[in-house]
Amino acid sequence: MSGLLLAPVIAIAVLLGVAAILAVQQGRQHHLVGRRVQAQAGTPTLPAILYFTGEACSICKTAQTPALRTLEESLGGRVSVREIDVAREPELARAYRVLTLPTTVVLDASGAVADINVGFAAADKLRGQLAQAGLAAAA
Amino acid sequence: MKAIPFDRSVLKVNQVILMTGILTGYFVGLSHPLAAVALPVLAAMMLAAVLSPSLNVPRLLYVHALKPAGLVRPRVAVEDPAPHRFAQLVGGVFLVAASLCALTGALLAAWVLGWIVLALAFLNFAFDICVGCIVYAQLVRFGVFPLRRVSPA
Numbered sequence: 001m002s003g004l005l006l007a008p009v010i011a012i013a014v015l016l017g018v019a020a021i022l023a024v025q026q027g028r029q030h031h032l033v034g035r036r037v038q039a040q041a042g043t044p045t046l047p048a049i050l051y052f053t054g055e056a057c058s059i060c061k062t063a064q065t066p067a068l069r070t071l072e073e074s075l076g077g078r079v080s081v082r083e084i085d086v087a088r089e090p091e092l093a094r095a096y097r098v099l100t101l102p103t104t105v106v107l108d109a110s111g112a113v114a115d116i117n118v119g120f121a122a123a124d125k126l127r128g129q130l131a132q133a134g135l136a137a138a139a
Numbered sequence: 140m141k142a143i144p145f146d147r148s149v150l151k152v153n154q155v156i157l158m159t160g161i162l163t164g165y166f167v168g169l170s171h172p173l174a175a176v177a178l179p180v181l182a183a184m185m186l187a188a189v190l191s192p193s194l195n196v197p198r199l200l201y202v203h204a205l206k207p208a209g210l211v212r213p214r215v216a217v218e219d220p221a222p223h224r225f226a227q228l229v230g231g232v233f234l235v236a237a238s239l240c241a242l243t244g245a246l247l248a249a250w251v252l253g254w255i256v257l258a259l260a261f262l263n264f265a266f267d268i269c270v271g272c273i274v275y276a277q278l279v280r281f282g283v284f285p286l287r288r289v290s291p292a
Binding site: 003005012057086 | 169219246253255258276
């Protein structure tokens with residue numbers, strides 16, 4: 001019986017271990033900031049947003065896609081938004097270490113990673129990040 | 140993806156039953172090992188719910204008792220239920236594994252697995268963090284599940 005008292009402790013330890021691995025993975029993703037990922041994303045001549053999405057991502061459909069449409073409309077042709085279905089382009093998702101959908105990656109005009117947003121990112125937040133990435137009058 | 144109106148309250152009821160069942164079974168099981176019978180019962184509930192809505196005990200309880208009585212309010216969202224079904228399947232498989240451990244006398248392993256399911260159910264219940272759904276998204280990403288596209292209307 002006394003051994004059974006350890007069950008919740010062991011279970012929580014296992015889950016914390018998994019959470020720690022995920023946190024390390026996320027930390028590795030943030031190491032990409034300031035670097036140019038040599039992947040298949042192409043070389044943008046404008047600040048760009050890579051929008052990682054997928055069929056199973058409901059918040060992508062209900063929130064992230066509309067937010068990006070709003071952003072594109074307000075910025076005209078000054079930003080390029082590329083939608084990437086992670087099931088169709090797993091190599092690109094792996095290169096940017098995408099673990100969660102949606103993930104939005106803001107690239108500056110040289111193609112270097114300026115910001116990475118894990119989960120939903122509002123249009124205003126992305127606009128601010130684009131301004132920092134060098135897009136004039138985006139903010 | 141097949142987005143349909145989906146009542147998340149059914150999931151909440153399922154999670155409450157799961158958490159209550161595991162907690163009760165565990166604490167009773169500290170003095171009465173036979174209480175581990177809660178594990179296969181909950182496993183059967185989870186797997187039956189995946190098989191058919193008509194076998195989904197939490198859904199039946201919600202639709203026929205809790206909702207009409209006003210005890211649980213509907214929380215309808217338009218989304219794909221597949222990730223949630225997958226999460227239930229994973230929970231069910233964990234509980235089947237826990238049941239097999241209990242059956243072979245490995246009670247500690249059985250209740251560790253039970254507590255993992257409990258913790259994940261709590262995360263989903265309290266914070267809407269569906270770990271099974273995240274795993275599902277990763278499996279779609281790696282091409283384990285085929286893409287299903289809905290033709291534009």
